[in-house]
Amino acid sequence: MSIHDQAAAAVLSQIATAADGALIGIALAYAAVRSILKYKANSSSLHKINDAPYLTVSDLRSLVNSESSDDGEVVIVRGTVEAKSAVEGNWKSLRPNNVLSSYNSAEKGVVLQRTQTCIYNEWRCFLGWTGDLYSIFPRYRKAQESSSLRKVPFVLVGNGRWPQPEYVNVNMDDSRHPIPLVTIYHHLQPVHPTPLTFLQALFGRQYPVGVLDEEKILPLGKDITAVGVCSSKDGIFEIKSCKDLPYFLSDMTKDEMLLDLAFKSKVLLWSGVVLGSVAVGVLGYAVVRNWNRWKQWRHRRQVQQQLDSANGDADSQVIADEEAEDVPDGQLCVICLTRRRRSAFIPCGHLVCCQRCALSVERDLAPKCPLCRQSIRSSVRIYDS
Known part of the structure; x- marks a missing residue:
């Protein structure tokens, strides 16, 4: 297989598996509907030819x-x-x-x-x-x-x-x-x-x-x-x-036509049933997966909003005091360059951001430490004794 064929196959596989296989399920459902419609047409033709003299x-x-x-x-x-x-x-x-x-x-x-x-x-x-x-x-x-x-x-x-x-x-x-x-x-x-x-x-x-x-x-x-x-x-x-x-x-004679139509009708019926069953399974799996992902995203968003609202009142005064005081250049946040470094990232442990910027970094889809670019799970506020 050439490089162009491999690239085309990779693109097609990504498109086919998008949304957890929803596109494949839709295609299978379309093929199942077509098979059932052809089965009905063949069955009608079978009855007409059987009744014809x-x-x-x-x-x-x-x-x-x-x-x-x-x-x-x-x-x-x-x-x-x-x-x-x-x-x-x-x-x-x-x-x-x-x-x-x-x-x-x-x-x-x-x-x-x-x-x-x-x-x-x-x-x-x-x-x-x-x-x-x-x-x-x-x-x-x-x-x-x-x-x-x-x-x-x-x-x-x-x-x-x-x-x-x-x-x-x-x-x-x-x-x-x-x-x-x-x-x-x-x-x-x-x-x-x-x-x-x-x-x-x-x-x-x-x-x-x-x-x-x-x-x-x-x-x-x-x-x-x-x-x-x-x-x-x-x-x-x-x-x-x-x-x-x-x-x-x-x-063909009449008997041969009837046998041919009966065989085609049986094949179309079973192909429609099999394709429909597979399509229902694939679409059901895609719907459940995407529904669970949406619920998890909504739950994380609600928890984050509750944490932000709970910590906002307590930290607003601290942040305001930090913005008012003079901070040495070596203690400034590497992102905003206006507030003191207060939050350390887990698991790398780097103390390079203020609390507000650390929270914004955590909300990214793939949060990484701005210093070492290692993936982080959360951050913790560091208090001076």
Whole structure:
């Protein structure tokens, strides 16, 4: 670990343990609340998917036409991916842009994603720690990867008879759910260094050493499951994603989705319980510690005020007499230089301050003798016989 990393770790540890770990308790409580909220969302999705009917494309018409079902309910449909132009049966099917073709292979699909990622060096020089600062900013991380996504209208078909099979349109509008894409191209192309590369490495700036090209598609003929709201218009079915559900297009079946959601819900529940319990313990410890410190400070302050008020009347006349008399230079207080030395510090025993200055020194957070700089506990007044 470098010196800069050690300094950053030390600062973070001091911030985290400030106020006896109150900051750590707040962070754990926030994580616990987030886990519980995600658990509630997953539990709601689990009940919705469990209650949703699991159908094939051919069974949709019987569901919508039944009296007990309403148009626009959540359903789970299993079907095969096909371009929309292939089932329309008109001249649009002859258009080449109705199916996407890979740039580097002959495979065709309805969704094509191209990603180009710059791979940077991990070598660090005497200024290499500055490269870590660049990776903090989202804009810099975004510049390392460029992605393009193309989609064409597609449907899920069942086992109907051609040329007019049963199908359901897939509406991808406003959907941010992941798509079950298949990687068909993966190539790493090295970047040859230039004279500028040495200067970039010398001053800690990362430089690219390779470019990774990837292509993923949603191929034709792939069996997938669609989870969403199904509606019918003019005898044509359409399924749209539901924002409350974590799935839209998936390779999993209904039973696999239920098992996955049940496992995630259980993990989120127990993580929320454990994090919440630890957060309560840490916050309780911090509150008790700070409360005891405040009570001790208040008690010391009250005792000091009582001692000052009790000794003030008795010593005021003595102090006034000391201020009125002539004091030799060797007996003057080292702090105020106006009154006689009367108080000795314990445990060092130095007699260098008057009573008033000795009391002010004792009230400091870390009282020390003004002569030897040793920590003191109290002071005692010295009387002449």
